[in-house]
Amino acid sequence: MSAATGELKRAAGTSPGFACDRQGTRSDDERVAQAMRGFVEDFGRKAALYLESCIHCGMCAESCHFYEVTGDPKYTPVWKLEPLKQAYKREYGPFAPIFRLLNLKRAVSADQLAEWQHLLYDSCTMCGRCSLMCPMGIDIAGLISDARHGMARAGLVPAELREAADRGAAPADFKDRIGRLAAEHRIDIPLDKAKADVLCTISATEIEKYPASIVATAKIMQRLGADWTFRSDGYQANNFGLLAGDAQKQKEASMKLIDAAVACGAKSLILPECGHAYGALRWMGANIYGKPLPFQVLHISEFLAENVRSGKLRLKRLDKSATFHDPCQSSRRGGVIEAPREVLAALGVELKEMFPTRGTNWCCGGGGGVVDIRRADALRHKVFHLKMNQIDDTGAELPVTSCSDCRKTFDDGQTHYRWDKSMNSLLELVADNLAEA
Amino acid sequence: MDLLAFARGPGMHWAMIVFAAGILWRVIGVLLLRGRSELSEPRSASQWKGLRLIGLRSWPRKEFLGGTAFGEIMGYTFHIGFLVALFFYLPHILFFEDVAKTVIGVNFRRVFGFDWPYLPGGAIYFFSAVSVAALIAVLVHRIASPVKRMLSNFDDYFSWFVTIAPIATGMLAYSHFAAPYPMMLALHLLSVELLMVWFPFGKLMHAFWMFAARGIQGVEFERKGASL
Numbered sequence: 001m002s003a004a005t006g007e008l009k010r011a012a013g014t015s016p017g018f019a020c021d022r023q024g025t026r027s028d029d030e031r032v033a034q035a036m037r038g039f040v041e042d043f044g045r046k047a048a049l050y051l052e053s054c055i056h057c058g059m060c061a062e063s064c065h066f067y068e069v070t071g072d073p074k075y076t077p078v079w080k081l082e083p084l085k086q087a088y089k090r091e092y093g094p095f096a097p098i099f100r101l102l103n104l105k106r107a108v109s110a111d112q113l114a115e116w117q118h119l120l121y122d123s124c125t126m127c128g129r130c131s132l133m134c135p136m137g138i139d140i141a142g143l144i145s146d147a148r149h150g151m152a153r154a155g156l157v158p159a160e161l162r163e164a165a166d167r168g169a170a171p172a173d174f175k176d177r178i179g180r181l182a183a184e185h186r187i188d189i190p191l192d193k194a195k196a197d198v199l200c201t202i203s204a205t206e207i208e209k210y211p212a213s214i215v216a217t218a219k220i221m222q223r224l225g226a227d228w229t230f231r232s233d234g235y236q237a238n239n240f241g242l243l244a245g246d247a248q249k250q251k252e253a254s255m256k257l258i259d260a261a262v263a264c265g266a267k268s269l270i271l272p273e274c275g276h277a278y279g280a281l282r283w284m285g286a287n288i289y290g291k292p293l294p295f296q297v298l299h300i301s302e303f304l305a306e307n308v309r310s311g312k313l314r315l316k317r318l319d320k321s322a323t324f325h326d327p328c329q330s331s332r333r334g335g336v337i338e339a340p341r342e343v344l345a346a347l348g349v350e351l352k353e354m355f356p357t358r359g360t361n362w363c364c365g366g367g368g369g370v371v372d373i374r375r376a377d378a379l380r381h382k383v384f385h386l387k388m389n390q391i392d393d394t395g396a397e398l399p400v401t402s403c404s405d406c407r408k409t410f411d412d413g414q415t416h417y418r419w420d421k422s423m424n425s426l427l428e429l430v431a432d433n434l435a436e437a
Numbered sequence: 438m439d440l441l442a443f444a445r446g447p448g449m450h451w452a453m454i455v456f457a458a459g460i461l462w463r464v465i466g467v468l469l470l471r472g473r474s475e476l477s478e479p480r481s482a483s484q485w486k487g488l489r490l491i492g493l494r495s496w497p498r499k500e501f502l503g504g505t506a507f508g509e510i511m512g513y514t515f516h517i518g519f520l521v522a523l524f525f526y527l528p529h530i531l532f533f534e535d536v537a538k539t540v541i542g543v544n545f546r547r548v549f550g551f552d553w554p555y556l557p558g559g560a561i562y563f564f565s566a567v568s569v570a571a572l573i574a575v576l577v578h579r580i581a582s583p584v585k586r587m588l589s590n591f592d593d594y595f596s597w598f599v600t601i602a603p604i605a606t607g608m609l610a611y612s613h614f615a616a617p618y619p620m621m622l623a624l625h626l627l628s629v630e631l632l633m634v635w636f637p638f639g640k641l642m643h644a645f646w647m648f649a650a651r652g653i654q655g656v657e658f659e660r661k662g663a664s665l
């Protein structure tokens with residue numbers, strides 16, 4: 001199904017001005033029942049504890065970029081969880097019979113789910129800033145991901161994310177592209193080696209928009225003399241199943257990477273410049289695999305930092321000022337905060353930090369799949385304005401990041417606002433400034 | 438049996454039973470749900486250091502303070518006023534000591550080696566008044582703020598009511614200002630019992646959940662090296 005077809009299937013939801021995509025031809029009752037099953041699947045001890053803890057203080061609103069730029073209370077992060085909370089309190093919690101009897105929480109309805117598609121997908125990047133704000137310690141972003149599971153079960157996912165999750169990877173196309181890039185740049189890009197110490201992966205965004213990142217990866221690996229490969233049976237690190245909320249598709253996407261790494265006996269799997277790919281494999285991969293992964297999982301910026309630290313990777317000095325945009329999933333929620341800064345230091349840049357920065361940096365507005373949802377463009381552009389101002393305030397010459405989806409969001413925002421700055425890839429900066437050994 | 442005798446006797450006994458049984462039911466109901474073990478290789482071997490989030494999250498990070506200062510300050514004010522009045526007013530202490538002695542056989546002085554300290558009635562009255570003022574401010578803010586108003590439900594308003602009622606009736610009983618003292622004392626005790634009965638069912642349970650939720654988030658995030 002193309003994105004254009006998805007557009008045709010959009011019908012007006014109850015949230016004024018926002019559409020709701022529906023997959024399949026189920027009745028409303030069926031959709032609600034399936035959503036409830038999807039919600040309930042996630043109600044373990046941790047989710048229950050979080051859902052029990054909310055005191056409706058509303059402080060999370062202050063941390064959300066969508067609320068910050070619109071002032072609209074519906075973008076309050078914990079409000080986005082309302083159907084999940086209703087399902088828990090009314091159907092699953094310790095006092096569920098009392099909640100039902102006294103109607104203290106109303107039942108989830110099909111119209112409500114349709115309305116919440118905008119809140120759970122278009123206006124939440126799962127950036128996790130709210131999780132750091134919540135005085136009760138609720139991981140709101142984690143619960144949003146849980147809520148998306150119910151939406152996916154009910155067939156209520158934005159068309160673009162549904163289509164991307166269903167499409168998966170296309171190996172034949174990948175082989176052709178790698179071949180063309182290798183020939184064009186006269187560089188060896190190993191593909192499908194039977195054995196390799198390092199398995200490199202890439203994101204769909206890099207394949208489509210930033211193929212220079214693939215060449216950059218090859219240049220760096222070649223300089224390091226690494227025993228590495230791409231594998232056509234497991235190369236795409238994006239996980240649209242995760243973004244859509246489809247647990248099965250998430251598992252399939254993760255298992256392709258895991259199986260490919262196991263097949264070639266890789267000691268390390270390098271994830272590309274992609275934030276959610278890092279969370280999907282580094283922190284969720286082993287749980288999906290059912291046991292600890294038999295290889296190390298590194299974000300490309302961690303891999304670069306390790307090699308800079310060990311002296312294997314030497315870089316030319318850029319002698320420019322730069323500011324680093326922290327990708328939420330690898331930085332705030334993934335823990336890769338200092339590695340990219342170490343690499344920037346090795347490039348000799350004067351780092352001008354944004355305020356706020358590191359773990360509390362503002363999201364670009366495109367994560368969580370939002371950059372792919374076309375109907376969300378206008379709202380996303382509003383959010384991006386916040387990011388643009390934040391970068392302008394640093395006065396840095398080079399904005400740099402290590403996430404291709406952030407970069408795509410920046411490029412789109414740059415075009416929209418005719419901004420005079422372009423986002424740079426840390427990986428490509430490194431590849432362009434390799435010093436002789 | 439008059440109202441005061443009921444409030445002191447069966448009313449209090451039943452309220453305590455509902456309070457304890459309700460809390461146990463709710464806590465056990467959550468603890469019995471399945472937990473999931475994390476199989477990913479931790480970044481930090483000392484993930485338990487994440488428990489420091491229980492303390493850290495007691496005050497927002499500087500980046501978040503601007504928009505939340507009013508809620509934080511008012512929240513702390515009414516909690517402190519409430520807890521001081523609850524735990525440092527002599528009649529309350531005598532009540533707690535009596536309950537401890539009769540229910541679990543613990544004598545405070547024998548266990549701790551000193552008497553439970555208390556504040557003069559006037560000081561308690563002051564803390565109570567501050568708490569009431571802060572609670573009213575919190576309610577006005579809840580109604581006036583579009584975000585809080587949207588989030589609010591019966592639990593929020595009823596929990597507010599059962600929190601302010603014991604403080605207000607206690608102040609009225611202490612000052613001998615309104616109804617005759619026995620009547621005000623009975624109303625005070627009944628309002629406390631209402632709070633105890635409601636406690637396990639609504640948001641007041643955050644007194645328990647808060648520490649657990651912060652601890653879980655702290656350990657999970659520390660494990661990843663993520664921001665706390």
